Amino acid sequence: MIGVHTLDEFIIRRQSDFPYATGELSRLLRNIALASKIVNREVNKAGLVDILGTTGSTNVQGEEVKKLDILANKTFIASLELGGHCSGVASEENEEFIAFEGSSSVHGKYVVAIDPLDGSSNIDVNVSVGTIFSIYRRISPTGNPCVAEDFLQKGSEQAGSGYVIYGSSTMLVYTTGYGVNGFTLDPSIGEFCLSHQDLKIPSGGKIYSVNTGNFYNFPVGVQNYLTFCKSQGKLTKSPYSSRYIGSMVADIHRNLITGGIYIYPSLEDHPNGKLRLVYECNPLSFIVEQAGGMAIDGVNRILDKKPTELHERTPIFIGSSEMVSKAKEFLDNQS
Ligand code: F6P
Numbered sequence: 001m002i003g004v005h006t007l008d009e010f011i012i013r014r015q016s017d018f019p020y021a022t023g024e025l026s027r028l029l030r031n032i033a034l035a036s037k038i039v040n041r042e043v044n045k046a047g048l049v050d051i052l053g054t055t056g057s058t059n060v061q062g063e064e065v066k067k068l069d070i071l072a073n074k075t076f077i078a079s080l081e082l083g084g085h086c087s088g089v090a091s092e093e094n095e096e097f098i099a100f101e102g103s104s105s106v107h108g109k110y111v112v113a114i115d116p117l118d119g120s121s122n123i124d125v126n127v128s129v130g131t132i133f134s135i136y137r138r139i140s141p142t143g144n145p146c147v148a149e150d151f152l153q154k155g156s157e158q159a160g161s162g163y164v165i166y167g168s169s170t171m172l173v174y175t176t177g178y179g180v181n182g183f184t185l186d187p188s189i190g191e192f193c194l195s196h197q198d199l200k201i202p203s204g205g206k207i208y209s210v211n212t213g214n215f216y217n218f219p220v221g222v223q224n225y226l227t228f229c230k231s232q233g234k235l236t237k238s239p240y241s242s243r244y245i246g247s248m249v250a251d252i253h254r255n256l257i258t259g260g261i262y263i264y265p266s267l268e269d270h271p272n273g274k275l276r277l278v279y280e281c282n283p284l285s286f287i288v289e290q291a292g293g294m295a296i297d298g299v300n301r302i303l304d305k306k307p308t309e310l311h312e313r314t315p316i317f318i319g320s321s322e323m324v325s326k327a328k329e330f331l332d333n334q335s
Contacts (some may be wrong), residue, residue, distance in 0.1 A: 007033055007172060007183045007192035014176070021102045024085040025135065025159060028110055031083035032133055033192060036164040039117070041183060042071055043166045051308065068123050069093060072116035074132065086110050087138055088146035090310050092118075092279055097310060099145035107142045110135050110159065113152045113279040113310075116163065117249025118163075124322055128167035130249025134283035135160040151310060155282030155303035162187050162287065163249045173253070175198065175290040180256075196257075201293040205259025205320040206240045209251040217267040219298075221334030225327045252284050252318065256291055261305065261319035261327060265298065273311040277305060281316050294324040 005013075007031060012211040015026045073093040084104035089099035092115040100106070113134040122129055125201060136151040137159050162174030170185040172192050182196030208229045229240045243260070247253050251262050264273050275281050285295035285302040295302040295318040302316060317327050 001133045002296060005194035006274055008195070010183070011237065014178075018094070025107055028080070028083060028085045028112070028135065028152065028159065029162075029174065029176075030080045031085070032112075032162075035079035036131055036172060037107045037185065037190065038075050038079075039068075039072045039305075040164070040166055041230050042068060042075075043123070043129065050186060066204070068129075069120050073203075076112075076116050076131070076133075078110055078116055081105060084108065086112050087142070088112075088150065090094070090151045090278065091116060092276065092311075095311075097146070097148060097151055098147065099147075101145055107144055108146075109137055109142060111138050111146050112136075113151055113283075115276070118280065119245070120251050121132070122245070122247050124181065125243060127248040128165055128247050130166060130247060130253075131163055132166040132249060132280055132283050134158055134279055148310070150171045151278060152307045154306050155277075155285055157305075158282060158286050161283035163284065165249050167250060167253075171195070171253070173256075173287060177286075177290065180202055180287055180291045181316050199256060199291050201256050201288060201291040202259030203292065203320055203324040205261065206237060207243050207255055207258060207260030208240050208257060208263065208323075209260060210243045210263040210265075211244060211246070211288065212242065214267055216231060217269065218265050219331070219334060221298075221331035222263065222265045222327075225330035228326075228330065248284065252288065255319045256293070259320045259323075260322040261317065263317050263327065264315060265317070268317045269315070273315040275313060277302070277307050277312050277314045277317055278310055281314055281318075285316075286319060293319055294321040295301050298323060298328070 011026045035248045077089050081100050086107045087105050087108035088099040090113040115132040118132050119129045136153050138146050140147045160176040164172045173182040180199040183192035184195040186193050264275050266273050281302050288295050298314045317324050
């Protein structure tokens with residue numbers, strides 16, 4: 001253990017850097033980390049027990065619900081409620097937000113928006129999935145249950161955000177607005193250990209991640225940008241490589257480390273694209289910006305968008321700043 005920083009120790013040490021911090025945000029992060037270890041255990045034995053497959057029902061997005069989606073949802077909500085520092089949760093899996101009514105929860109200063117198991121179509125085929133979370137300071141007075149407005153704040157108001165990737169190893173990456181740090185789970189001691197301190201995304205990159213099956217439904221500017229990515233260019237060092245896992249967390253995690261752009265644009269029949277602003281795009285945009293990257297909806301910064309609904313969708317272009325800026329040039333010039 002010599003020289004190893006665990007997540008718990010790191011969080012506590014960081015908290016003491018902020019003289020007025022009360023420790024609630026730190027404890028809330030630890031509740032999330034604990035829940036993610038439980039989910040990790042279940043994801044890892046997914047092939048061994050009867051937890052693969054669907055429940056036979058659909059969620060509010062009309063998507064098929066996997067058994068592990070339900071388990072992850074329940075685990076995170078229970079951990080946040082028991083922790084007592086979170087006054088409510090908005091989840092991809094629940095149509096309405098849940099306001100905790102316990103005596104300590106109603107005094108909790110924070111609310112959490114969460115996608116408990118992102119990329120769940122990949123669960124049954126042993127491909128990385130993830131959890132995405134976003135933490136806000138509530139704007140309603142404490143002492144009463146939280147309200148919808150607490151969750152519908154701009155992404156720039158996030159107190160913290162992060163993701164867990166259940167991949168070849170399990171990692172938790174988070175920010176509280178002072179840089180990004182990544183922790184890898186050491187299963188032998190059951191602890192997340194600091195492995196990626198002060199993560200920075202390369203300003204340029206050679207990877208583009210997008211579902212090109214939708215190419216002919218993309219706006220012309222996106223089609224032109226993708227043609228640019230595939231073309232031979234000495235100066236631009238293109239063609240670039242196409243890499244698309246289909247788990248947003250995994251695609252963004254890879255691009256964060258190696259440089260790259262992830263795109264889920266508007267589609268002809270879905271002008272707001274597919275991804276959800278509150279619990280997918282905002283938390284990942286906060287991470288990527290804190291790591292030095294960029295995230296836009298094609299026109300505006302993602303973190304400046306004011307959500308009006310919990311499950312609203314937005315197009316997103318996110319990743320290395322030079323690549324996102326280049327994509328924006330193509331979007332600006334589309335006729
Ligand atoms: O619902 C979110 C998500 O599963 C992302 O994790 C992923 O990047 C995307 O949807 C995949 O969507 P599609 O199958 O349309 O490419």
